Amino acid sequence: MTEFTKSVIEIITGIPAGKVMTYGGIATAAGNSRGARQVSRILHSMSKTHNLPWHRIINSKGEISLTGEGLELQTKLLEEEGVQVHKGNKVDLKKYRYEVMICDDLDWI
Template identity: 60%
Template structure:
């Protein structure tokens, strides 16, 4: 496993309940500031195997990026069950819910 991939997995595993991180933020912390798309691929391919809290990863605008309507709804419900609230436009207040440093 590549070092970047291992770093991404570890970072995501340690996002606390009720907090979120962005794809770009995770990529930067894992050592590749331009690797946000790779973070998405890692989430897609390794979430089950590593029991990643995939629902805690959102885009830089505070939005759910999943295009699949059902999975997007599951992500939203999962975050709400952890106490994360959504603004009327469907975004998350990153100032309030974003995990800023390494977990």
């Protein structure tokens, strides 16, 4: 497992109930600002194995990216945690976004 993958798993695991992060936000916090698609692949392949709260991850527009049953389940899980999902499957990032502090060699960024 790469260091990036380990970081992504750690970040996702740390998202508290009632908060969300974007794919790009996770990628940036894990050290690769261009790794949003990698975050998506990690979620797809490792959510069950690592018991990741996959439903707390949305796109940069604040929208749920899934469709069909996946959309319904993600909406249900978010709403159970108190996150309001509005028309267009949108979440208010100003209200619900979780920010991660990044520490690089003991210098806080």
